[in-house]
Amino acid sequence: MSGVHIEIGRPQQAVKRWSSKSIYFSLLEASHTATIRAESAVFLTQQLSETHSHATTMPATFEQLDTWLAEHNENVGRQYHAYLAARKAGQPRQYFRTKSHALFFLRAVAPTKLVDGSWLYGLMKHWQDPRLASLIKIYLEELGDGVEAMNHVVLYRKLLKLNACEDWKNLDENFFTQGAIQLALAAHTDSHLPEVIGFNLGYEQLPLHLLITAYELKELNIDPYYFTLHTTIDNAQSGHARSAIDAVREAMPLFGDSHDYIRRVIAGVKLNDVGLSTLDIIRQFDLHAEVVRILQSKANIGQFMHSDRCVIAGKTVNEWLADQDQVAVFLAEMENVGWVKRHQNPEDSPFWKVIAGDKAPMFGVFTGYEQQVIYDWIAGEAIESLPMLARLGRPWRMVEKQSIAQEEARHKQYSNVYDFHSGNKLTHQLRLENDFNQDQLSFERHVHSIDNEQKLMQFLVDWMSPAKHYTSLGLCATRYFKSHMDSLF
Known part of the structure; x- marks a missing residue:
């Protein structure tokens, strides 16, 4: 299992850049072809090379790991305490300005969350080796020990479904990089065991963003359980953060050179930096740009579906939608003629009445997520003054209760x-x-x-x-x- 020595700092001869999205979905196939395995191996080596010079707080000796863990958690705790104090003093949400912003985030991190724990899968065939017991235990707990209600991927899939964010497969390439890394580690564990152990060590440390995310999702009527579960299960005393450190020590006897082993573990920790970070994704959200994207995604079909009776700025709706580059202009013209009344209750906008509600002429054309984006865009600066039920929907506990009842009926x-x-x-x-x-x-x-x-x-x-x-x-x-x-x- 420790046969391949990775020369992290050595320049790669291959200059081809592999598609993260292609590798992601290919590695999720039931059986990997030799070509996919070879491509994902090159992809993994490239990422190790690119993160080689990244800084990390992880110590270079085993003896300092416990202190490192304690200091990390104390630092996160202090920052979260400061966040709570600021919120109590009247500061606005730090991450999500609107519910659509939060839903954008849930959808954008789906490629990573839906392979939660996958980097450890390659260890499972070595189930008889007690030196890997802590890592195998972590993987089983990521899978909920086989209990559906605790399986992390099941939980996230349900979260996406409840919030109508299931169209994540259409996301751009850069949203799949971190998930592709995790699947590549699973596919090449036998040659990258220290890197897998290191990646797990870095991933299982409690991040500040997890705490803030859970807090703000709850405020926006979005079930935070998936995120609160990770704040408890990853705890430093008895959870995955502790087990990850134990795993570093337990696997040490597999390697003769402890210096080389810890170097490769650190390289694995640095792989957590690959791709878009949580904060990168949160900062990417642009409400107007997302409205334009949503309308553009409907244009291919929509350009043939409208009658010619409605003319805006000299063009029919079909003519506007026939050119995706004109969608942003089309939005502006809808404002000019009063079809959209920005910074007011969306119920006052004819466009909203056409797309929202069970009896709306365009019922079903826009998903729940897409409607939330459009609602928040129309409401604009007036959004916080609107009724909570209208802008945030039903409390998530009510939605969850109905979903649980349906699941229980099915399992009977x-x-x-x-x-x-x-x-x-x-x-x-x-x-x-x-x-x-x-x-x-x-x-x-x-x-x-x-x-x-x-x-x-x-x-x-x-x-x-x-x-x-x-x-x-x-x-x-x-x-x-x-x-x-x-x-x-």
């Missing part, structure tokens, strides 16, 4: 919770076999037909991949795997 039909050793269900029985549970029944039968431990565990590991672990069968595989690991360590 299908359950796949088993004891690994006895094979007995631990909860209610599945209903009679039908066309909707064939995949689960086939999975269960196959698991119990495998009489070789190594083959069984490999089968389960395949289902615990970043592409599958959040599915019902992936969650079931995780529970089986977790049960067996508990019996070993």
